[in-house]
Amino acid sequence: MERVNTLRTTRNLPDGPLLELLETTDKAVARYLKESAREVCRSVFGNEVQLRGLVEWSNVCRRDCYYCGLRRSRALPRYNLTSAQILACCEKAWAKGIDTFVIQGGENPAGALQLVPVVKSIRERWPGAIITLSLGELPFSTYAALREAGANRYLLRHETANPALYGRLHPAPDALESRLACLQELRRLGFQIGMGMMVGSPGQTPENLLEDLRLIQQWRPEMIGIGPFIPQEDTPFTHCPPGSAETTLRLLAILRLMLPTALIPSTTALAVLTGGKEAGLEAGANVMMPVFTPETEKRKYDLYKGKHHV
Ligand code: 5AD
Numbered sequence: 001m002e003r004v005n006t007l008r009t010t011r012n013l014p015d016g017p018l019l020e021l022l023e024t025t026d027k028a029v030a031r032y033l034k035e036s037a038r039e040v041c042r043s044v045f046g047n048e049v050q051l052r053g054l055v056e057w058s059n060v061c062r063r064d065c066y067y068c069g070l071r072r073s074r075a076l077p078r079y080n081l082t083s084a085q086i087l088a089c090c091e092k093a094w095a096k097g098i099d100t101f102v103i104q105g106g107e108n109p110a111g112a113l114q115l116v117p118v119v120k121s122i123r124e125r126w127p128g129a130i131i132t133l134s135l136g137e138l139p140f141s142t143y144a145a146l147r148e149a150g151a152n153r154y155l156l157r158h159e160t161a162n163p164a165l166y167g168r169l170h171p172a173p174d175a176l177e178s179r180l181a182c183l184q185e186l187r188r189l190g191f192q193i194g195m196g197m198m199v200g201s202p203g204q205t206p207e208n209l210l211e212d213l214r215l216i217q218q219w220r221p222e223m224i225g226i227g228p229f230i231p232q233e234d235t236p237f238t239h240c241p242p243g244s245a246e247t248t249l250r251l252l253a254i255l256r257l258m259l260p261t262a263l264i265p266s267t268t269a270l271a272v273l274t275g276g277k278e279a280g281l282e283a284g285a286n287v288m289m290p291v292f293t294p295e296t297e298k299r300k301y302d303l304y305k306g307k308h309h310v
Contacts (some may be wrong), residue, residue, distance in 0.1 A: 001028075001029060001062060002099065002207060003017045003018075003020065003021050003033050004021070004029065004032050004033050004036050004257075005035045005036075005310040007034050007254065007257045007258070008040065008257050011257065011258050011259075011260075012217070012258065015082040015210055018125075018210060018213065018254070019206055019207070019210060020024075021033060021099045021151060022206060022209065022247065022250055022251070022254070023206060023252065027047045029298070030246070030250060032078065032182060033250060033253045033254070033257075034249060034250070034253045034282060034283040034284065036254070037191060037253035037254075037256035037257055037283055037284030038253075038256075038281075038282055038284055040256055040257060040260050040284065041256055041285075042166050042215075043260075043288050044260050044261055044286075048286075049099070049281060049286060049287065049288050050100070050263065050286060050287045050288075050289055051096075051097075051098045051286060051289075051290060052098065052100045052101070052102045052265070052288070052289040052290075053089065053092070053093025053094075053096075053098040053100065053101050053102065053131065053289075053290065053292045054102045054104060054289040054290065054291045054292060055081070055086055055090065055101060055102065055103050055104065055292050055293060056104050056105065056166070056291065056292070056293040056297070056298070056301040057080065057081045057086055057095075057103050057104065057105045057241065057293075058079060058080040058081065058105040058106055058111055059078055059079060059105070059106050059260055059297075059300050059301050059302070060079075060080060060105070060106050060108045061105075061106025061107050061108060061136075062079050062106070062108060063106070063107050063111070063136070063170070063174065064108050064170075064171050065169060065170050065171075066168075066169055066170065066200075066235060066236040066237050067169060067198065067201060067231075067232070067235060067237045067304075068137055068172070068231060068303060068304075069073045069232035069233075069235065069299070069302040069303045069304055070106045070236065070302065070303060071079060071235060073080045074234050074235060075234065076300060076302060078300070079297045079300055080111060081293075081294070081297065082178065083099040083117070083118045083121065085294060086103065086115075086118050086122075086219070087118070087121060087122065087125070088237075088294075089101075089292040089293065089294070090122055090125075090126070090129075090292075092292050093292050094129070098128065098290075099126070099128060099129050099130060100130040100131075100251065101122065101129060101130070101131055101132065102132040102133075102134060102155070103115065103118075103119075103132070103133050103134070103135070103291060104133075104134035104135070104155070105134070105135055105136075106136065107136030107138070108114065108135075108136075109138050109139060109142060112135045112138050112142050112146070113133070113142055113145070115121070115133075115146065115285060116142075116145045117149070117174060117231075119131055119149040119151050119296075120149040120150060121131075122150070122234045123149065123150030123299075128150050130153065131150060131151045131152050131153070132151070132153040132154070132155060132194075133146060133151050133153070133154050133155070134154065134156070134194075134195070134259065135154075136156065136287045137178060137179065137182045137194055138182070139202075140182075140185050142290070143182075143186055143191075144189055147190060147292055147300075151191070152189040152191065152192060152244075153179075153191055153192040153193070153194065153222070153223065154186045154193055154194065155193075155194035155196075155223060155225060156178065156179065156182055156183055156186065156191075156194065156195070157194070157195060157197065157198075157225055158179055158180065158183070158195055158197060158212075158215065159179070159193050159195070159196055159198055159201070160176070160198070160199070160201065160204065160208060160211075160212065161176070161208070161211040161212045161214070161215035162176075162208045162211050163175070163176045163177070163217060165177075165203055165204055165208055167202070168202070168203050168253045169198075169201055169203075171201070173207045173244045176295060183195065183219070183221075187250065189299035192221075192222035192223065193219075193221045193222060193223070193224030194221055194222065194224065194225055194263075194270065195215070195216055195219060195221040195223075195224060195225075196216075196223075196224050196225035196227075197209070197212040197226055198224060198227065198228070198229045199225075199229065199243040199244065199247055199248040199251060200228050200241075200242060200243020200247065200248075201229040201243065202229070202237055202246050204229075204243075207214065209247070209251060212251075213251070213254060213255070213258070216258075216259070216260070217258055220259060221262070222262065222263060223247055223262065223263040223264070223265075223287075224255055224259070224262050224263070224264045225267060226243040226248060226251055226252060226255070226264075226267065226270075227243075227248065227267035227268070227269030227270050228242055228243030228244060228245055228247075228248045228269055228270060228272075228273055229242060229269075229304075230243070230252040230269055230272055230304035230306060231304070231305060231306065231308075232275070232302070232303065232305055242273065243273075245270060245273035245274050245279070248270050248273075249274075249279060249280065250269075250283070251268070252264060252280060252283045252284055252285055253284045255284070256283075256284030256285075257284075263286065263287050264280075264283055264284065264286060264287060265280075265284045265287035265288060266278075266280025266285035266288055266291055267279050267304065268289075268307055268310050269303075269304060269307075272304070272305075272306040272307065272309070272310055276310070277310075290291050
């Protein structure tokens with residue numbers, strides 16, 4: 001309990017005690033950690049959960065990440081939404097009172113460039129909306145064009161802060177360094193940025209998770225997205241065990257205490273393991289991202305097993 005109180009008041013904790021919080025078998029301590037995070041969250045954001053309208057605009061991806069269901073070498077019917085379809089998704093979200101759109105897709109530089117006029121149209125149609133993009137690593141000139149067109153935020157998970165582990169999750173020449181360079185450039189361009197890691201990815205140690213916490217503490221991103229690793233069929237990691245929901249919840253709670261004002265979604269990957277979005281919200285998350293992708297394409301955005309059953 002004392003560790004939780006220290007974390008809460010000082011927003012920090014040395015490695016040893018932090019690791020102990022992450023691994024404790026004392027259920028009362030784990031519960032206190034989550035309750036404290038929820039309380040801090042409520043004191044900052046009140047009782048409201050913020051909603052984002054998620055538009056999965058394309059599953060075309062140039063990368064071949066070993067864990068991901070959208071990896072380029074996986075057989076999967078690929079799609080791109082048209083500009084009109086993307087706008088129609090935003091319209092549906094807006095009609096439900098949602099003023100923040102998240103346009104997400106596989107990493108596809110040519111496709112991303114085609115989104116520039118779409119972002120412009122969204123900006124013109126809803127001047128007060130917040131436009132969040134999640135399109136992977138792109139040429140800096142494309143980031144600049146998207147920002148110029150009116151985008152406000154960019155989600156780019158770092159996946160792991162450990163360069164060696166990063167190398168085990170992604171084929172060469174993909175590197176953590178270039179991921180971080182993108183995040184830095186996005187920030188320089190005036191985007192609010194989102195970072196985050198997969199919890200329990202194959203080969204990850206508890207110490208690796210500490211490295212993630214320290215990286216996030218250091219960068220202080222406006223948004224933090226974390227979820228457990230969930231194996232996907234027809235990927236190199238199909239037989240690896242999933243990450244732990246409990247560890248994910250504790251990390252979420254720790255991050256809420258470290259960065260009280262961060263926007264933290266209760267992610268779908270977490271919901272796959274816990275059976276719903278409630279557990280994340282109870283551990284300090286304050287955002288949910290309902291999906292507005294058209295029914296016809298939704299199932300093709302097939303990141304991990306169970307995604308479509310939440
Ligand atoms: N399990 C959990 N999360 C995954 N992602 C991709 N594949 C998986 C998986 N098998 C997440 C990654 C990435 C985003 C596209 O989805 O964190 O950033």
